[in-house]
Amino acid sequence: MERYPSRLFHPDAVRALSGTAGLLLRKALAFFAGLLLCSAAAASPVVVVIPLNGAVGPASADFVVRALARAADEHAELAVLEIDTPGGLDQSMRSIIKAILASPVPVAAFIAPGGARAASAGTYIVYASHIAAMAPGTNLGAATPIRIGAGASAEPEPGQAKTAPDASASAGMNPASTETTKQVQDAAAYIRGLAQLRGRNVQWAERAVREAVSLSANEALAQNVIDLNASDLPDLLAKLNGRHVHTITGDHVLATSGAIVMTIQPDWRSRFLATITDPSVALILITIGMYGLFFEFANPGLALPGVAGAISLMLGLFALQLLPIDLAGLGLVLLGITFLVAEIFLPTFGTLGFGGIVAFAMGALMLFRTDTPGYGIPVALVVGLTVATALFVFVVSSIALRARRRPVVSGAEAMLGSIGEMLEDVAPSDSGWARVHGERWRVSCDEAPAVLARGERVRVLGRHGLMLSVARLDEIKQGEK
Template structure:
């Protein structure tokens, strides 16, 4: 018996020591994996933002990039979130590759790894035109090109290669370094100076800057004038300095991407040109090459709520929610009391703004504008006769709140085409909503009263005086004027009055009248009797 007990104690002690050892060793190391698949959109932004919030203890986060591109503004939001990540970020280009916005997301990561059958690049911003995909203007191209260059410099990559993915006018050439490595340079783009560098050059050599401006305007290179010799002294010999960059003559270097084509890199090319260091077959191979062999992988996938939000902000569902929201409130204003139309309208607008606030489109300002607009409309309808400035402001506030809920920037004017696209989406949704509202109004007040459903919901029978339904005739009402009685209750101003053997519901003319006060009927309309105090004769 003692032997069994000692064995049990030893077993419990061993388990306790094992648990203590695990706690002392700390939590199990892990990396986070997030698959970015399909079009880059607002739903992907929500997924990346949530994943980055949950990686506080992760050694690294791997974004499995498998996308043909998508919305530029959504990609920029994803890039900004990745740059501020609290751990190492890795882009694993897999599947169809990292094209367009996918390449931009990949360049934001600390490390890029590609699988053998993928590619990366072709990131010129485009739009859907009458002839299919059409490139955007120079303003948008310049913005994306500079974004690629800035990310490349931040992560220690060649910015010229990054810009060649965006601008097809850039030609890339390879130069052999003494150590055998390749130096890739863009040979046909003007030097891009920062603001500080441009000011310094303008101060140091204004003539050079003016010359460059004139050459840009006329499209020709101006001759350099020979310096005049001084009459008092011989001209000092000019010291020839080596240029900062290698010559860029047409026959200099090896052309790896001619002008007129967007750069798209295969894994071998990306590794050869120094864009990536590793090519991995799958996640296991990637983890082995990066030194995460004994590290667990925690996959972050879209939740059902994120899929629901993505569905709710689709153009079709957005239109349905706006029609139900505005239409429900309209019907509620037109009917007495508070009922089902008001509940449906409020719920539809709550779902509309709630889903957009999750993806970052709508904020409290947009919601506050709509609530303020509805309040102003209620004031105009119930407190102020007619329709004036208050009602107009209410409509403006409601429309502004809805329009702002389509954009990431509320009060700043759009600068790029993708920002205008957001406003076009808002305009289309509002236009379709107004068309549906007109149809709803016509159906509600013109067609619905003639339908069997309306007769089931609304009492259609009317008891008209011409048919004999009357409280009393005008002569009978006229005959009651002048009758004297007593207030049988306090008139505030409504109450009861006793006239002989009859009790009427009466309303005082000017003031409250105490119970028991003699009164006289001064007006009678139907069953409405207006009374006043009975004045004593002088």
């Protein structure tokens, strides 16, 4: 009798067991290798790069704020704000600075690549960041507030000294100069506080606001405006490795050597917001929206003008509430469009049309209360929209005028003056049948001196219900002579 069943030692059974064990062993090794790779990746520091290009506005502010929040969620070692901006809106700039000051992740403002700049609002953002760096061939400065609102005094050009306000302005004799002085003083205090917070050159920061001065990368480093110069991002990370940084969560020692770099690009929301908050696009959306709604109200049931107009108007109004607009300019734009549409339906002989063109052009030029680069409406766009609107109104008005002069072809009025043919003899003060417009009508001729013969042509003089008053055609022609 066998001690073990023979099937356990069968060669095929042994090979099957070996194959299964090998497969399990390979899977286990792969699993543990994956764990090791994940742990190694988790141990590697992550550096988040956030590009800030173009004018600082609602879209870029929303993008930077959400990107910094994502960097905090990812427990990033460092967030690098790569800056190349001519400036932007004050409210958007302050939103970005608030996010930087509240960020638990150290933020490094890096003006790059070569040829980039951080002017105006960009200078404030650089001063607010935990670390400030510049690439060769870049510059920052010219942080004087841009003139906002009508009547304000002109600001100096970059590199020109700002003259001190005179005594009359200080005494309130010149409201425009007083308003400008308040803006400059507020901006100077704001950037002075940021400079003191980060331990950077306070005097130059105030000069950048009051005198609109600028610095190159080497000059900024020499004057303690920035912390270091770096040729590119890898060079920056190498120089920041081991650096001590203080954030709202405490002191940090940066470990950027061998860090995993993750660049966050604007998503569809940021791109869409950037598109509709462009002042030119906002003006076009408002114009399309107003025309669409007017034509829908004038021709109920078309649906397409109403739907397109409502969507465009809502998007335009959403963009306007994010931008610094002048209510007088917006009122003139809407009034001009109203006059232009009214010209189509009212016979004013061009009075409303001309007034609408003037109001629309003036309102479009006054619509936005800022001269910030990227946030003004080009004069060429205003001229183009005005000319296109004028041509559109002229064409539609011409079509409407021709339609008014066209003879009536339906209804009771269309029968007056029509030519018909008698289908039977009709005696005076009697009625009979005639064919008018291809239809049989009951006709009467009270003033005819003789019988209206069959086949004789008559003209319709009036209609009384289903009875037509007619006269002999040759008698009418003789009377006309």
